[in-house]
Amino acid sequence: MPSRNARGSSSRLDTGLLLACCVLSVIALVLPDRMGEPMATIIRRTVLAPLLTVQGQSETVRSAITARDDDLVLRGAAAAQAATAPALAAENDALRRMLGLAGRLRDGFVVAEAFHPAGLTDDFTITIGAGSAVGVHAFTPVVTADGLVGMVETSDPARSVAITWAHPDFGVSAMSADESAFGIVKPHLVSGPERYLLELRGVPFRASLDSGTLIVSSGLGATYPRGISIGTVISEIPTTERWARTYLLKPSVLPSTLSAVVLLLPSRVAGGVSQVWTDVASADSAALAIVAASDSAAKVAALEELAARRAVMRAAADSARADSMIAPLGPAPTVQPPLITPPIRVRPDTPPLRTVPPGVLE
Amino acid sequence: MNPWNVVRGLAGFLVLVAAHFSLRPLLGGPVPIDFLCLAVLFAAVRVRPGAAAVIGFLSGLGIDSVALQGFGTSALAFTIVAFGASWLKAVFFADNLGLTALFVFLGKWAFDVVYVLIIGGVPDGQVLVQLLLWSPLAAALTAVVGVALLLLARPVFGTRRTAPHRR
Numbered sequence: 001m002p003s004r005n006a007r008g009s010s011s012r013l014d015t016g017l018l019l020a021c022c023v024l025s026v027i028a029l030v031l032p033d034r035m036g037e038p039m040a041t042i043i044r045r046t047v048l049a050p051l052l053t054v055q056g057q058s059e060t061v062r063s064a065i066t067a068r069d070d071d072l073v074l075r076g077a078a079a080a081q082a083a084t085a086p087a088l089a090a091e092n093d094a095l096r097r098m099l100g101l102a103g104r105l106r107d108g109f110v111v112a113e114a115f116h117p118a119g120l121t122d123d124f125t126i127t128i129g130a131g132s133a134v135g136v137h138a139f140t141p142v143v144t145a146d147g148l149v150g151m152v153e154t155s156d157p158a159r160s161v162a163i164t165w166a167h168p169d170f171g172v173s174a175m176s177a178d179e180s181a182f183g184i185v186k187p188h189l190v191s192g193p194e195r196y197l198l199e200l201r202g203v204p205f206r207a208s209l210d211s212g213t214l215i216v217s218s219g220l221g222a223t224y225p226r227g228i229s230i231g232t233v234i235s236e237i238p239t240t241e242r243w244a245r246t247y248l249l250k251p252s253v254l255p256s257t258l259s260a261v262v263l264l265l266p267s268r269v270a271g272g273v274s275q276v277w278t279d280v281a282s283a284d285s286a287a288l289a290i291v292a293a294s295d296s297a298a299k300v301a302a303l304e305e306l307a308a309r310r311a312v313m314r315a316a317a318d319s320a321r322a323d324s325m326i327a328p329l330g331p332a333p334t335v336q337p338p339l340i341t342p343p344i345r346v347r348p349d350t351p352p353l354r355t356v357p358p359g360v361l362e
Numbered sequence: 363m364n365p366w367n368v369v370r371g372l373a374g375f376l377v378l379v380a381a382h383f384s385l386r387p388l389l390g391g392p393v394p395i396d397f398l399c400l401a402v403l404f405a406a407v408r409v410r411p412g413a414a415a416v417i418g419f420l421s422g423l424g425i426d427s428v429a430l431q432g433f434g435t436s437a438l439a440f441t442i443v444a445f446g447a448s449w450l451k452a453v454f455f456a457d458n459l460g461l462t463a464l465f466v467f468l469g470k471w472a473f474d475v476v477y478v479l480i481i482g483g484v485p486d487g488q489v490l491v492q493l494l495l496w497s498p499l500a501a502a503l504t505a506v507v508g509v510a511l512l513l514l515a516r517p518v519f520g521t522r523r524t525a526p527h528r529r
Contacts, residue, residue, distance in 0.1 A: 028434025
């Protein structure tokens with residue numbers, strides 16, 4: 001067991017070392033940077049050099065891991081964008097059809113963006129980016145290339161608010177496309193998904209409509225011109241009315257997917273829109289024109305590719321012929337097949353080639 | 363002191379110092395594990411307080427040399443913490459996991475308190491947040507790692523059968 005003197009000297013030594021270390025630390029603390037930095041540099045370049053090298057490599061690895069995470073995030077974003085591609089294609093399709101509608105209407109309309117306000121009470125209204133400054137007023141019909149959307153309820157100079165066909169206040173006088181039945185189209189006021197369907201009410205009992213019959217606006221009343229597509233008949237709804245029929249309709253337009261709408265100005269309403277929605281031949285003229293244009297461009301590209309292939313094959317055949325003329329007695333020249341070979345196209349209705357005569361295998 | 367104990371202690375210290383410069387940057391995160399604090403504390407409990415103060419001073423000086431400012435801050439903080447750890451260990455401490463965790467937690471927290479108060483690099487409004495939130499979190503994580511190390515490699519990091527304390 002150590003003696004009291006030995007323990008006392010050890011304790012004094014400990015205290016002395018503590019004081020020395022503290023004093024040295026404080027001196028290092030109060031040293032000006034121009035004196036402290038050289039000491040730090042010496043430590044970094046000698047004792048700590050291997051450790052700092054390892055630290056740098058670890059940080060590099062960490063950066064690589066983080067960069068990979070970022071890469072994965074980017075890939076996810078790209079995948080999300082790819083997932084939205086169908087929506088873009090659908091929007092493109094809608095805009096093309098809108099172009100076709102504009103071509104058929106010719107004049108008396110305004111094309112505007114449709115916004116969907118987020119709100120529990122605003123499910124059946126849309127905000128439109130056009131207002132009284134361009135002639136849009138209350139009761140202006142709102143349509144798309146597919147059919148009727150609703151009508152403007154209030155109008156500001158730059159914006160308007162429109163009710164859609166699902167709004168409880170909506171109503172339009174309607175008829176079948178062949179004008180055999182007339183009635184009033186109102187929203188189907190039930191709960192659940194069927195809330196987004198329409199009803200054709202008050203159809204005379206003698207007029208029976210088949211499923212799939214197109215219903216258009218009849219033009220009775222001052223708001224909607226005759227001939228705007230409203231929806232198609234799904235089925236008849238049983239009611240207590242004995243003298244009239246009510247039909248459930250599938251709407252032509254889904255307001256939730258709208259991005260652009262057409263507002264029919266009074267001049268267009270007065271002029272009528274007959275045959276714009278019902279004439280199948282002219283329905284998608286603009287879209288067909290665009291598709292035809294893209295097809296013709298593809299056709300030109302295909303013809304150019306075919307011409308290039310033929311040129312390559314012709315050049316190969318010419319060189320082979322020239323070689324055979326120069327050395328007619330030599331060995332037959334090897335003719336390399338063209339690098340680009342035309343694909344073998346088989347019509348779907350072409351019967352398969354048969355090498356075995358019919359009846360042999362049977 | 364038993365030469366084998368010296369070798370064990372030195373190996374443990376070097377492993378933890380290496381982990382501080384290799385594993386800590388790799389783990390990253392807002393609450394880093396202070397392997398150097400663990401190394402100093404585990405070394406401090408094996409030696410006399412004076413030697414612990416020297417170990418703390420030199421370790422802190424190494425950290426200060428790579429810091430942008432406050433050369434000597436870590437040295438002073440580690441000197442105080444290491445001396446206190448060694449003195450406390452000699453007075454109170456038993457080879458107990460719970461007490462070791464508390465010991466590491468308090469040691470790391472004390473280091474952060476001394477460091478933050480001396481260097482004053484943290485904005486005024488953030489001092490309390492740093493000392494009462496982030497520092498305890500880092501201390502707790504460091505304590506957990508310290509206990510895990512003791513469980514995994516008690517012969518290297520444990521203090522049982524250490525010559526000076528048995529006498």
